[in-house]
Amino acid sequence: xxxxxxxxxxxxxxxxxxxxxxxxxxxxxxxxxxxxxxxxxxxxxxxxxxxxxxxxxxxxxxxxxxxxxxxxxxxxxxxxxxxxxxxxxxxxxxxxxxxxxxxxxxxxxxxxxxxxxxxxxxxxxxxxxxxxxxxxxxxxxxxxxxxxxxxxxxxxxxxxxxxxxxxxxxxxxxxxxxxxxxxxxxxxxxxxxxxxxxxxxxxxxxxxxxxxxxxxxxxxxxxxxxxxxxxxxxxxxxxxxxxxxxxxxxxxxxxxxxxxxxxxxxxxxxxxxxxxxxxxxxxxxxxxxxxxxxxxxxxxxxxxxxxxxxxxxxxxxxxxxxxxxxxxxxxxxxxxxxxxxxxxxxxxxxxxxxxxxxxxxxxxxxxxxxxxxxxxxxxxxx
Numbered sequence: 327x328x329x330x331x332x333x334x335x336x337x338x339x340x341x342x343x344x345x346x347x348x349x350x351x352x353x354x355x356x357x358x359x360x361x362x363x364x365x366x367x368x369x370x371x372x373x374x375x376x377x378x379x380x381x382x383x384x385x386x387x388x389x390x391x392x393x394x395x396x397x398x399x400x401x402x403x404x405x406x407x408x409x410x411x412x413x414x415x416x417x418x419x420x421x422x423x424x425x426x427x428x429x430x431x432x433x434x435x436x437x438x439x440x441x442x443x444x445x446x447x448x449x450x451x452x453x454x455x456x457x458x459x460x461x462x463x464x465x466x467x468x469x470x471x472x473x474x475x476x477x478x479x480x481x482x483x484x485x486x487x488x489x490x491x492x493x494x495x496x497x498x499x500x501x502x503x504x505x506x507x508x509x510x511x512x513x514x515x516x517x518x519x520x521x522x523x524x525x526x527x528x529x530x531x532x533x534x535x536x537x538x539x540x541x542x543x544x545x546x547x548x549x550x551x552x553x554x555x556x557x558x559x560x561x562x563x564x565x566x567x568x569x570x571x572x573x574x575x576x577x578x579x580x581x582x583x584x585x586x587x588x589x590x591x592x593x594x595x596x597x598x599x600x601x602x603x604x605x606x607x608x609x610x611x612x613x614x615x616x617x618x619x620x621x622x623x624x625x626x627x628x629x630x631x632x633x634x635x636x637x638x639x640x641x642x643x644x645x646x647x648x649x650x651x652x653x654x655x656x657x658x659x660x661x662x663x664x665x666x667x668x669x670x671x672x673x674x675x676x677x678x679x680x681x682x683x684x685x686x687x688x689x690x691x692x693x694x695x696x697x698x699x700x701x702x703x704x705x706x707x708x
Contacts, residue, residue, distance in 0.1 A: 334374065341371050382401070399415075401413070440550075449557060450501050453499055455501040455686055457507065457684075460643075460663045462487075463666075464513055465531050466667060468671065475668040476680075477668075478670075493699075498556075502558045503560075504559070507601065508574070509644070509663070510615070514531055515570070516572050542577060547584060561592045562593045566614060602633075607638045607692055612642065624660065641694070642660045645663055650662065684701050
């Protein structure tokens with residue numbers, strides 16, 4: 327028997343309750359619903375366009391569009407007696423990133439936890455190994471004949487990921503702690519429109535956005551399982567990128583829920599774009615690199631980092647520009663790391679290089695960086 331659709335009146339009631347009580351948690355309590363049920367009703371209401379005014383809904387219906395397709399338009403009113411026209415421009419409200427985060431948290435609530443992985447017998451307590459994944463652009467399509475570099479799609483990205491981790495993990499010590507840092511732009515597109523959120527640049531993507539998100543979570547879960555085999559503890563931090571301003575949150579909430587019962591895995595949940603961590607006398611910072619120049623970032627860190635004065639060796643890692651750069655900015659060592667992905671058609675047309683790499687960087691609590699393993703992600707010839 328087919329499931330009956332929830333009546334519009336019920337969905338509107340949910341929207342009104344959120345507006346009246348100021349939060350979904352308070353609204354759910356007032357209506358006697360679970361937060362997940364309230365969340366689902368609000369999402370369904372927005373899919374139907376019930377959060378929009380009646381005038382906008384009528385305009386969308388006249389244009390033959392769905393509420394999710396329509397973003398802006400004109401409403402033209404014609405006076406029947408005089409024939410005069412009055413035009414009003416409308417735009418659908420932009421989604422609230424905070425609300426989006428809440429929706430993701432509700433969706434992943436109750437996800438089956440990951441199976442336990444036996445801890446390694448021996449590790450080195452004074453060492454931490456950083457695995458920075460910069461600019462993976464999972465979901466990107468690239469055609470080597472067009473770019474002059476590697477082909478790239480979901481399967482090839484996963485294969486490259488396994489190869490790169492095999493290579494660098496074979497060279498790194500069994501440090502007690504590992505930090506898996508997703509440095510922004512893990513996903514190539516923020517949604518199924520296949521364009522950059524900020525400038526609307528069209529992207530070559532796998533258009534099955536659901537599959538891209540699901541595959542990305544599974545791929546990182548596989549990586550974390552590998553890290554748990556070698557390291558006693560694994561910390562995960564996902565940073566925002568300019569390509570995945572909202573989609574990156576899927577990784578944070580999904581992985582946090584997946585490993586909620588594993589005491590050896592910590593997934594840091596914070597809306598801040600900047601990562602900070604102290605490891606003995608070493609300070610580790612990371613940012614995607616798209617919103618602040620390195621010198622300004624260095625000044626900001628020196629002013630806001632609570633453990634700046636307690637550290638001697640300070641490092642800041644960024645991505646975004648897809649190539650190596652490094653500079654000493656006073657007491658801070660700044661490095662922009664190579665991208666994990668090959669160039670796409672747009673990057674190749676602009677003359678950007680095709681060099682790729684993944685690194686594993688080991689820190690000592692007293693001396694800072696002491697070891698570095700690099701894999702250039704070069705595929706074996708067919």
